[in-house]
Amino acid sequence: MDQIDRIDRNILRELTADGRITNTELASRVGLSASACLRRVQALELGGAILGYRAVVSPEARGVGFRAYVAVGLSRHTKAEQAAFEAAVAKAPEVRECHNVTGSIEYLLRVECSSMAAYKHFHTEVLGALAQVATLTSYIVMESPKDERD
Numbered sequence: 001m002d003q004i005d006r007i008d009r010n011i012l013r014e015l016t017a018d019g020r021i022t023n024t025e026l027a028s029r030v031g032l033s034a035s036a037c038l039r040r041v042q043a044l045e046l047g048g049a050i051l052g053y054r055a056v057v058s059p060e061a062r063g064v065g066f067r068a069y070v071a072v073g074l075s076r077h078t079k080a081e082q083a084a085f086e087a088a089v090a091k092a093p094e095v096r097e098c099h100n101v102t103g104s105i106e107y108l109l110r111v112e113c114s115s116m117a118a119y120k121h122f123h124t125e126v127l128g129a130l131a132q133v134a135t136l137t138s139y140i141v142m143e144s145p146k147d148e149r150d
Contacts, residue, residue, distance in 0.1 A: 004049060007032065011040055012049065019053045064112040066119050066140075070127065072107040073135035082106070085132040094122045105135070 004012075010030040014021060021029075027037035044050045059067070074081050082100070089095045089109065097110035113119040119138075127136055 004044075008040060008044060008049070011037070011044065015041075015050065059112065062112075063114050065115050066113045067144075068111045068113075068119060068141060069139040070109040070111055070123075071105045071135075071137040071139070072109060072127070072133060073104070074106045074132050075134035076132070077106070081132045085130060088126075088130055088132075092122070092126055094119075094126070105137075 027034045089098050094111050099108045
């Protein structure tokens with residue numbers, strides 16, 4: 001990725017706020033001609049600064065009525081145990097994010113399910129059944145006053 005300047009940062013900020021903005025409007029907002037703006041956007045895409053575009057879909061439309069963050073402690077701290085755990089959670093559609101973290105646990109998961117009952121099943125039958133897992137601590141999301149991911 002080449003050096004990102006002020007104009008590129010402005011382009012990225014505008015696209016983050018509205019990925020469907022027209023090139024003409026984007027160019028106007030960042031002070032470029034439409035052709036120069038398009039070249040910049042394409043360079044940002046090719047350089048890896050822009051990874052893709054997506055629709056932000058409401059949790060309700062996706063059938064999500066329950067969210068939790070789950071702190072996972074592994075029974076053994078080996079590369080093989082980590083790889084096995086990561087492979088298992090990669091297959092679980094309930095796991096929307098998996099982060100390897102430092103501290104008293106090894107992983108922090110963002111989990112989404114249709115209901116508390118569905119989460120209980122996932123917690124017990126999927127996460128709890130993994131041989132690598134020593135501890136699970138659930139943090140139930142009651143409300144998200146700020147969430148810039150979606």
